[in-house]
Every structure is written in C-alpha cells, then in structure tokens.
Amino acid sequence: IRDSINAEYGNQNIFEDPMSAAWKFSSLLPALKVPATRSSKWWLIDAGGHRVGRLATQIVPLLTGKWKRTHSKTVPCGDKVIVINARHVLFSGKSWETKYYRWHNGRHLKEVRAKDMLLQKPENIIKHAVFGMLPKIKTKKEVESRLFVYPDEDYPHKIQKPTVIIPDKTINDTILPVLFFILILIKTVTLY
Numbered sequence: 001i002r003d004s005i006n007a008e009y010g011n012q013n014i015f016e017d018p019m020s021a022a023w024k025f026s027s028l029l030p031a032l033k034v035p036a037t038r039s040s041k042w043w044l045i046d047a048g049g050h051r052v053g054r055l056a057t058q059i060v061p062l063l064t065g066k067w068k069r070t071h072s073k074t075v076p077c078g079d080k081v082i083v084i085n086a087r088h089v090l091f092s093g094k095s096w097e098t099k100y101y102r103w104h105n106g107r108h109l110k111e112v113r114a115k116d117m118l119l120q121k122p123e124n125i126i127k128h129a130v131f132g133m134l135p136k137i138k139t140k141k142e143v144e145s146r147l148f149v150y151p152d153e154d155y156p157h158k159i160q161k162p163t164v165i166i167p168d169k170t171i172n173d174t175i176l177p178v179l180f181f182i183l184i185l186i187k188t189v190t191l192y
Contacts, residue, residue: 040146041079042162044155047126048085050167051092056129058167059083063143064134076139080146082162087122087151101128123149 043062047055065071065078091099091114099114101124117125126149134140148157 040077042082042157042160043079044082044084044162044164045167046085046164047083047167048088049090051090052125052129055083055089055167056126056133058165059126059130059147060133062165063130063146073135073137074139076142076146078143078146080160080162081148082155082157083123083126083147083149084153084155085151086126086149087118089118089122089125101125122151 045055045059059081061067062081063078065076068077070077096115096118097113100111101114101117102109102111104110112120114125127147130147131140131144134143148155
C-alpha cells in the first residue's frame with residue numbers, strides 16, 4: 001500500500017500525519033486502511049452518580065469515532081473507552097423497580113430487574129444501554145469490543161494512560177433543582 005500511495009502522491013510522508021493523509025485521497029476508504037489513521041485513543045469515564053441513558057449517549061460517539069474527521073461507517077475508527085464505578089449509576093424515577101432486562105437462553109425467557117442486575121453484574125447495565133444505541137452494521141461487534149466496563153474504581157488498563165472525561169450534566173441535573181427551590185421561596189414569601 002505504501003508504494004502505491006507514494007507513487008500516486010509523490011514522496012510525501014503521509015504516514016506520519018494521519019489527518020493530512022485522510023484528506024489527500026479522493027475517497028476516505030483508502031486513507032482509513034492506513035494504520036496511522038485508524039489509531040485509537042483511550043478514554044476514562046467515571047460513571048458514579050450519572051444517569052445510564054445520558055452516560056451512554058456520550059460513550060457511543062467515542063466508540064464509533066463520529067467526532068473524528070476520518071469517521072466511516074464501514075471501517076471501525078473509534079476509540080477505546082473505559083468506564084469505572086458502574087455500581088454507582090442512577091436511573092430516573094422508578095426504573096430500578098420497573099425496568100427488566102430480558103434474554104432467551106435457548107429454551108426459556110429470562111428476565112432480571114434492574115435492581116437485581118445492579119447487585120449481580122453492574123457492568124451489564126451500561127453495556128446494554130450502549131450496545132442498544134450503536135448502529136446495527138457489520139462492524140458492531142468490533143466496536144463493542146472497544147468498551148471496557150468495571151464495577152469499581154480498579155481497572156487493568158492504567159498503562160495505556162487514558163484521558164479522563166467528566167460526563168456532562170444536563171439541565172435537569174443542574175438547573176431544575178435550583179428553579180424549584182426559587183419557586184418554593186417565592187410561594188412562601190407571597191403567603192406571608
């Protein structure tokens with residue numbers, strides 16, 4: 001591949017700079033086959049105290065590589081994501097009691113409540129949410145293998161030196177409790 005690319009684009013060293021390599025091709029597919037372009041980064045996310053669905057919506061773009069300029073659906077170019085403290089995730093409302101995880105074991109339908117799943121295998125709660133949001137394409141299994149979820153703070157990938165990401169808190173988590181407090185104050189002031 002290197003000789004054919006050098007013959008077409010001269011002796012420019014496009015293997016050193018993956019971003020310049022991607023934009024020298026008329027199509028991104030040849031550039032994505034270059035290993036330097038497909039190199040993945042390691043991310044670390046602390047899931048403690050965050051809601052499962054909102055956390056999953058921030059993990060999926062990292063796994064699929066949608067934030068990269070060289071994103072392609074046919075070639076997996078996403079990064080590797082480590083999620084710690086899966087035991088301390090949150091659900092909204094009564095989801096701990098009403099949400100069920102269902103699967104077939106070949107003969108019977110098995111189901112487990114979310115509260116029981118948290119006690120048995122807390123990492124499966126995040127995996128189930130993230131895998132359900134991934135696009136249903138041929139490279140889904142390879143993308144799924146890039147997610148590492150651990151129930152506590154210990155993880156074996158410290159040598160990769162992952163970049164720490166603090167998940168976003170949405171308007172419901174930050175502003176709405178303050179607004180409700182202000183409304184209660186206004187009501188109490190007007191009553192007296």
